[in-house]
Amino acid sequence: MRSPAIFQRLVIFAFVGTLLVALTVYQRDRLAAGVGNVVDTVKTTAATAKENLPAMPFTDNGGKTPPKDKYISVCLAVKDQRLDLPEFLRHHYYNMGVGHFFIMDDGTNPPLSEMTEEELTIPRDAVEFHYFRPDEHVRWMQYTMYNTCNKIAKNHTSVNTTWMAFIDADEFIDAPGEQTLREILEDFDRIEAIGGVAPNWRVHTSGGHLTRQPSVISAYTECIYDDPAHNGNGTNNRHIKSIVKIKHMIQPRDPHSFILTPGHITVGENGDKVDSFLRAPITRDKLAIHHYALKSKGEFEEKMNRGSGMSNHKGWDAWNLYEDMPHEQCQEMLRWANT
Ligand SMILES: *[C@@H]1O[C@H](CO)[C@@H](O)[C@H](O)[C@H]1NC(C)=O
Numbered sequence: 001m002r003s004p005a006i007f008q009r010l011v012i013f014a015f016v017g018t019l020l021v022a023l024t025v026y027q028r029d030r031l032a033a034g035v036g037n038v039v040d041t042v043k044t045t046a047a048t049a050k051e052n053l054p055a056m057p058f059t060d061n062g063g064k065t066p067p068k069d070k071y072i073s074v075c076l077a078v079k080d081q082r083l084d085l086p087e088f089l090r091h092h093y094y095n096m097g098v099g100h101f102f103i104m105d106d107g108t109n110p111p112l113s114e115m116t117e118e119e120l121t122i123p124r125d126a127v128e129f130h131y132f133r134p135d136e137h138v139r140w141m142q143y144t145m146y147n148t149c150n151k152i153a154k155n156h157t158s159v160n161t162t163w164m165a166f167i168d169a170d171e172f173i174d175a176p177g178e179q180t181l182r183e184i185l186e187d188f189d190r191i192e193a194i195g196g197v198a199p200n201w202r203v204h205t206s207g208g209h210l211t212r213q214p215s216v217i218s219a220y221t222e223c224i225y226d227d228p229a230h231n232g233n234g235t236n237n238r239h240i241k242s243i244v245k246i247k248h249m250i251q252p253r254d255p256h257s258f259i260l261t262p263g264h265i266t267v268g269e270n271g272d273k274v275d276s277f278l279r280a281p282i283t284r285d286k287l288a289i290h291h292y293a294l295k296s297k298g299e300f301e302e303k304m305n306r307g308s309g310m311s312n313h314k315g316w317d318a319w320n321l322y323e324d325m326p327h328e329q330c331q332e333m334l335r336w337a338n339t
């Protein structure tokens with residue numbers, strides 16, 4: 001019988017064709033999602049889940065007081081960064097007083113929600129996971145996740161949060177001045193017109209490290225310059241990230257800045273109005289975002305190899321950009337080392 005055989009072949013043909021189209025669309029959307037990151041295409045990452053966990057340097061909280069409530073929270077869009085989470089969570093929970101983490105898990109396998117409290121190194125009830133299956137991955141995934149955080153936080157029955165920081169797992173907030181992060185935000189909270197606060201980046205280089213270090217805070221103490229002679233024109237430290245007053249948030253404008261309800265503005269640490277994803281003059285007397293953009297060469301290579309050929313190129317551009325830019329020592333985060 002000839003025709004059934006032909007029919008069978010046609011069916012197989014159609015099936016394979018559909019599969020190829022689906023894969024292409026999936027890849028395209030993944031790439032498109034990356035376009036949203038203004039500079040840090042560098043960022044998506046990480047370790048395969050099967051990788052052995054290194055000895056955890058954080059074993060107790062050193063007598064530090066946990067945050068008393070969830071006044072400050074973090075919205076974290078993350079994929080495959082299981083090994084990076086503990087230090088990130090610990091720093092923000094114990095050192096910055098962040099009381100709640102909305103972790104938007106972009107299809108990590110196994111899901112990050114399977115991390116134990118011991119692995120997270122902070123109380124489990126300070127962490128809330130939302131898992132997006134790989135087939136739910138869309139263009140501009142980061143925006144979808146940020147909007148999800150906004151929606152959840154606005155309509156939460158158990159979590160009462162006022163300020164939400166939209167940062168990545170390689171970005172660490174610091175309050176280097178007299179005031180704590182909470183005190184700074186409480187001051188801004190009293191001014192009705194303020195709906196967002198925008199600290200400047202401090203981008204860290206690889207510092208010549210070749211392999212993963214047990215603590216990024218301790219290991220990476222070299223940064224790109226601020227280019228004060230040209231008002232920051234020649235440096236990425238002009239970039240900001242946003243801590244948004246959730247009741248005034250509408251949606252992200254880009255991964256750095258946010259559209260707020262009418263009559264509300266985003267300000268820098270001195271109360272200066274910030275209109276875009278850049279802020280200059282660059283100051284970090286009260287607030288900073290330490291951006292560990294590169295980490296070690298080994299981790300960066302791994303990250304690039306996992307990406308597609310196209311994003312590889314862009315990724316290495318970012319590596320070269322930051323490595324070739326004038327550098328300076330930046331030791332200020334060391335005061336949080338081993339905590
Ligand atoms: C808010 O939450 C309640 C209960 O969890 C739910 O019924 C309601 O639809 C939610 N509203 C929005 C706008 O998501």
Ligand SMILES: *[C@@H]1O[C@H](CO)[C@@H](O)[C@H](O)[C@H]1NC(C)=O
Nearest residue numbers: 069070071072159160161162
């Ligand atoms: C939420 O927290 C804010 C400020 O911390 C407080 O003023 C408000 O009363 C709280 N709302 C609820 C429902 O607990």
Ligand SMILES: *[C@@H]1O[C@H](CO)[C@@H](O)[C@H](O)[C@H]1NC(C)=O
Nearest residue numbers: 227229230231232233234235
């Ligand atoms: C900033 O840098 C760009 C590109 O390097 C240059 O074209 C521009 O003139 C500079 N602007 C200022 C204000 O220095």
